[in-house]
Amino acid sequence: xxxxxxxxxxxxxxxxxxxxxxxxxxxxxxxxxxxxxxxxxxxxxxxxxxxxxxxxxxxxxxxxxxxxxxxxxxxx
Amino acid sequence: xxxxxxxxxxxxxxxxxxxxxxxxxxxxxxxxxxxxxxxxxxxxxxxxxxxxxxxxxxxxxxxxxxxxxxxxxxxxxxxxxxxxxxxxxxxxxxxxxxxxxxxxxxxxxxxxxxxxxxxxxxxxxxxxxxxxxxxxxxxxxxxxxxxxxxxxxxxxxxxxxxxxxxxxxxxxxxxxxxxxxxxxxxxxxxxxxxxxxxxxxxxxxxxxxxxxxxxxxxxxxxxxxxxxxxxxxxxxxxxxxxxxxxxxxxxxxxxxxxxxxxxxxxxxxxxxxxxxxxxxxxxxxxxxxxxxxxxxxxxxxxxxxxxxxxxxxxxxxxxxxxxxxxxxxxxxxxxxxxxxxxxxxxxxxxxxxxxxxxxxxxxxxxxxxxxxxxxxxxxxxxxxxxxxxxxxxxxxxxxxxxxxxxxxxxxxxxxxxxxxxxxxxxxxxxxxxxxxxxxxxxxxxxxxxxxxxxxxxxxxxxxxxxxxxxxxxxxxxxxxxxxxxxxxxxxxxxxxxxxxxxxxxxxxxxxxxxxxxxxxxxxxxxxxxxxxxxxxxxxxxxxxxxxxxxxxxxxxxxxxxxxxxxxxxxxxxxxxxxxxxxxxxxxxxxxxxxxxxxxxxxxxxxxxxxxxxxxxxxxxxxxxxxxxxxxxxxxxxxxxxxxxxxxxxxxxxxxxxxxxxxxxxxxxxxxxx
Numbered sequence: 001x002x003x004x005x006x007x008x009x010x011x012x013x014x015x016x017x018x019x020x021x022x023x024x025x026x027x028x029x030x031x032x033x034x035x036x037x038x039x040x041x042x043x044x045x046x047x048x049x050x051x052x053x054x055x056x057x058x059x060x061x062x063x064x065x066x067x068x069x070x071x072x073x074x075x076x
Numbered sequence: 077x078x079x080x081x082x083x084x085x086x087x088x089x090x091x092x093x094x095x096x097x098x099x100x101x102x103x104x105x106x107x108x109x110x111x112x113x114x115x116x117x118x119x120x121x122x123x124x125x126x127x128x129x130x131x132x133x134x135x136x137x138x139x140x141x142x143x144x145x146x147x148x149x150x151x152x153x154x155x156x157x158x159x160x161x162x163x164x165x166x167x168x169x170x171x172x173x174x175x176x177x178x179x180x181x182x183x184x185x186x187x188x189x190x191x192x193x194x195x196x197x198x199x200x201x202x203x204x205x206x207x208x209x210x211x212x213x214x215x216x217x218x219x220x221x222x223x224x225x226x227x228x229x230x231x232x233x234x235x236x237x238x239x240x241x242x243x244x245x246x247x248x249x250x251x252x253x254x255x256x257x258x259x260x261x262x263x264x265x266x267x268x269x270x271x272x273x274x275x276x277x278x279x280x281x282x283x284x285x286x287x288x289x290x291x292x293x294x295x296x297x298x299x300x301x302x303x304x305x306x307x308x309x310x311x312x313x314x315x316x317x318x319x320x321x322x323x324x325x326x327x328x329x330x331x332x333x334x335x336x337x338x339x340x341x342x343x344x345x346x347x348x349x350x351x352x353x354x355x356x357x358x359x360x361x362x363x364x365x366x367x368x369x370x371x372x373x374x375x376x377x378x379x380x381x382x383x384x385x386x387x388x389x390x391x392x393x394x395x396x397x398x399x400x401x402x403x404x405x406x407x408x409x410x411x412x413x414x415x416x417x418x419x420x421x422x423x424x425x426x427x428x429x430x431x432x433x434x435x436x437x438x439x440x441x442x443x444x445x446x447x448x449x450x451x452x453x454x455x456x457x458x459x460x461x462x463x464x465x466x467x468x469x470x471x472x473x474x475x476x477x478x479x480x481x482x483x484x485x486x487x488x489x490x491x492x493x494x495x496x497x498x499x500x501x502x503x504x505x506x507x508x509x510x511x512x513x514x515x516x517x518x519x520x521x522x523x524x525x526x527x528x529x530x531x532x533x534x535x536x537x538x539x540x541x542x543x544x545x546x547x548x549x550x551x552x553x554x555x556x557x558x559x560x561x562x563x564x565x566x567x568x569x570x571x572x573x574x575x576x577x578x579x580x581x582x583x584x585x586x587x588x589x590x591x592x593x594x595x596x597x598x599x600x601x602x603x604x605x606x607x608x609x610x611x612x613x614x615x616x617x618x619x620x621x622x623x624x625x626x627x628x629x630x631x632x633x634x635x636x637x638x639x640x641x642x643x644x645x646x647x648x649x650x651x652x653x654x655x656x657x658x659x660x661x662x663x664x665x666x667x668x669x670x671x672x673x674x675x676x677x678x679x680x681x682x683x684x685x686x687x688x689x690x691x692x693x694x695x696x697x698x699x700x701x702x703x704x705x706x707x708x709x710x711x712x713x714x715x716x717x718x719x720x721x722x723x724x725x726x727x728x729x730x731x732x733x734x735x736x737x738x739x740x741x742x743x744x745x746x747x748x749x
Contacts, residue, residue: 020330024566026298029333030148031568032182037337043362046371047464052571056181056337059571061460063467066566 002076007051007067009041015072022069032056033070086136086249091166095159095190096174097183098145099453099572101202104232104581105174106142109242112584114140116592118720119158133242138249141168147182149189151302153565154499163193164287170248172241174200177207177214177229178573180348184340187223191259194288198244199227205234206573211351219347224258233578259290262335270294272319280310296320299329358453358573365457375461378454379480382445387484387515390437397437401430416624419613428605431665432598435487435710439593442481442488443586446495451577455495456569463567469549470556472501473567479505479548482512483541486711489514490718491589500560506718507555507728508548510707513541516666520702523670527687528695536696544703551731559727597713604709608664611635630675635660648741649701650694654686659701665708697744704736 009015017037020028032055033039042052042059050063094109096102106114110129117126127142143162144155151157163171173190175183190197199220201207207214220227228244230237261267273293278284283292283306295303296316307313365374405422449455455474463473474496482489489509496502521540525533615625615632625633639657646656654676662669677683687695706729707715716725 025330026150026333027148027153027566027568029330030150030185032185032337034330034334034337036334043366044368045366045460045464046368047461049464049467050460050567050569052366052460058179058182061456061567061569061571063463063567066568 001073003071003073005068006039006041006053006070006072007064009039009072009074011041011043013074014038014040015074017070018073019071020069021071022066024066025069028066028070031060032058033060039072086138086246087169089139090170090249091139091141091168092131092170092172092245093141093143093159093162093168094172094174095143095186096145096200097147097176097186098570100145100174100176100183101232102142102145102174103585104578105200105202105230105238105241106140107581107584108232108235108238109245110140114588116588131242131245133246136246136249138245147186149186151300155497157302163190163195168195170196170198170245172198172200172245174202177201177204178210178212180214181337181340181344184343185336188260188336188339191223191225191257192288192291192294194257194259194291196248196257197223197225198248199223199225200237200241201227201229202232204229204237205231210354210356213349213351215347215349219343222343222346223260233581260339262332262339266297266331266335269297269319269323273297273316276312276315276319277310279312279315283307283310283312294332297323297329298332356573361574362457362571365454366460371461375458378449379458379477382449382477383480383484385445386438386441386481386488390441393437394434397430397434401426401433414624415626416613419624420609423613424606424609427609428602431605431710432594432601435485436590436594438485438488439491440586440590442492443589444582446492447582447585448577450495451575451582453572453574456571459569460571467567470553471504471549472496472498475501475505478509479512479545482509482514484515486510486512486514486707487593487714490711490714491593493718498565500562503719503724504552504555504560506715507724508552510711510715510728510732511544511548511551511704513544513703514666514707516708517702519667520662520669521699523673523683524687524695524699527684528690528692536699540699540703543700547704547735593714597710597717600713601710605664608635608661612661627675628678649697649737649744650691650747651698655698659705662702663706663709665710666702669702691744691747693746694744697740700743701736701740704732704739706732 003018004015006015006017015038017033017035017039019035020033037055040054042054044051045061050061051067052059052061054060094102094106106127106129109131113132114127114129117128119126129140129142131138131140141162143159146153146155146159149156149160151160162168171190173187175187187197187199201214201216201219204214214229216227216229226244226248228237228241230241232238262270270290270293273296274289277289277292283289292303296307297320307316310316364370367374405426408421408426409418411418446455449458455477458477459473461473462476466473466475475493477495478489478492481492486509489512490506493502493505493509496505518537521537522533525536529536612630612633612635613625614622615629615634615637617623617625617629617632630636636653636657639653639660642656643651643653651659654673657676658669658672661672673683673686677686690698706712712725712729715728716722719725719728
């Protein structure tokens with residue numbers, strides 16, 4: 001298991017959220033990105049940003065600059 | 077069908093507030109409950125609309141307030157704050173929280189927040205059909221028990237469960253005593269903290285009267301900015317702070333959010349039996365619509381179709397209105413009366429009325445198209461596809477659509493900014509829209525270009541469009557760095573499933589918005605046109621005194637005098653008074669510039685000769701002036717309304733006078749080179 005940033009995940013990859021930081025952390029948490037939750041990177045926008053992830057059984061898009069603050073744990 | 081609940085004792089002024097996440101079908105339920113008995117206002121101080129309706133049954137009526145679609149109740153998001161303040165300060169008798177049954181996990185988050193407020197909540201589980209289609213089985217009774225509130229399942233777009241919902245609302249309204257509902261309990265550590273803090277808080281009488289103290293305690297554990305500020309002046313401030321300092325040494329402010337989602341997971345386990353995973357149509361559509369290579373072309377095709385729909389379908393309707401008004405004018409002209417009276421009826425009254433109704437097809441159709449795009453779920457995808465390009469320019473992903481519509485007409489362009497949720501982003505989008513060169517400016521370009529640069533016509537016109545866009549982007553960057561500075565909000569956009577929009581709601585949406593335009597902007601535009609008529613058709617003619625001006629006497633009108641007065645101001649640009657008057661009259665509608673020049677240079681070929689005599693630099697500067705100066709009179713009240721601020725409108729007007737003046741001056745000075 002390795003910790004990486006959410007923005008560095010590969011499309012189709014799943015991971016577990018381990019840490020959220022930055023000034024918007026509460027906003028992320030409210031949208032379901034909380035410690036221990038599984039997330040899956042569904043796709044990147046055609047221009048490479050933002051990202052679309054699946055979390056708490058729904059699809060959410062967020063910019064890479066925001067996803068910078070989310071650390072996830074992936075299988076090696 | 078359930079039989080109607082006996083109602084006789086609903087107290088006067090009983091108010092319910094509808095709340096829910098975005099995309100849960102709240103608008104449809106609002107329409108179902110209130111029918112056409114609704115009106116739109118703005119929440120105080122912001123441009124977010126407030127819909128108010130009435131739910132009637134027999135002699136009883138209940139006021140229904142539609143709160144903004146939100147995910148949370150934080151104080152730093154404006155929509156959240158509106159809902160939160162309304163619930164805390166206005167104390168609605170009942171809050172109806174609409175949940176998407178097919179997406180319960182995140183939807184329950186807001187449900188728990190509402191329960192924490194200690195208010196009466198009724199839950200609606202909408203989209204039951206979607207949940208069932210996914211093989212989900214939801215134990216409604218158990219959910220109601222766990223939430224300690226009534227739960228009503230519905231399929232709002234099919235009107236299923238709406239009568240039961242009305243029954244449930246009236247049943248609660250009939251209860252003489254309001255019973256406050258209990259919130260759900262979290263971990264023993266958190267409950268212990270809530271107890272500790274709220275018992276200290278109870279030492280502050282003012283706080284105790286205003287808030288549910290347990291709620292306030294929870295907010296302190298979340299470092300809620302508004303509650304922290306409120307506590308600063310409290311006598312118990314120090315005592316609370318020492319408890320919190322101790323707590324935050326080991327835990328962070330995300331603890332509550334985590335606890336809520338933990339609780340939700342628990343609830344879901346007990347009430348939802350999940351079906352096997354099916355690939356939804358939505359996923360398939362997104363595979364195409366958001367495809368790396370197809371996403372952008374599809375976006376352009378859809379937006380082009382929308383543009384075509386709005387303007388191409390409107391075109392014959394506008395012609396029809398034009399012809400109708402023309403016939404009416406012709407009929408009025410045939411009635412024998414004084415020359416000025418005929419002109420008054422035809423040019424001022426019918427003309428003023430025409431200036432308003434001529435925009436109606438565009439506005440209605442735009443709202444129709446926008447409503448389709450939004451309700452179907454594509455608008456979120458459009459923002460997803462365009463966000464990166466727009467973000468680089470300091471704009472929100474959704475700004476692209478209003479900008480594009482602005483090329484047709486700035487009024488629907490400004491109106492389309494409604495689709496941008498963040499207030500600052502929306503205001504920037506509104507303020508830059510007038511610089512999208514609208515269709516009415518084209519005739520002015522064409523007149524000049526065909527005479528002065530016949531071989532480079534398309535190129536020059538294209539250059540003008542690009543100039544408008546460039547200035548809009550520059551202005552957006554400046555606005556973002558100055559008056560709209562501030563923390564950028566994170567871009568968090570739910571990609572909800574595509575849903576077929578219903579015609580009933582689309583039409584209702586279109587009708588309400590169109591009606592709104594007529595009511596709010598119509599009178600202003602009409603009055604202005606009438607006033608303008610007086611100023612351009614009456615004047616002192618030497619030897620005749622104050623009189624109605626004939627076509628060849630127009631230079632004596634106050635407007636023409638004003639133009640002559642301004643001539644010295646426009647010396648750097650080299651515009652004579654005729655050109656200045658033409659620009660002033662373009663304020664009514666930009667295409668009038670050409671018509672005015674025609675009347676001021678009467679005679680066959682006189683205007684063409686006048687244009688031909690201009691130095692190319694002066695001519696081009698005049699076109700740039702036409703592009704950048706004040707949008708037409710019909711756009712201003714719409715901008716005022718959407719900005720909800722006289723100050724910002726004044727700012728826009730000032731920019732739209734100074735910038736074109738400066739830029740046209742620089743360009744026209746090239747005539748001396």
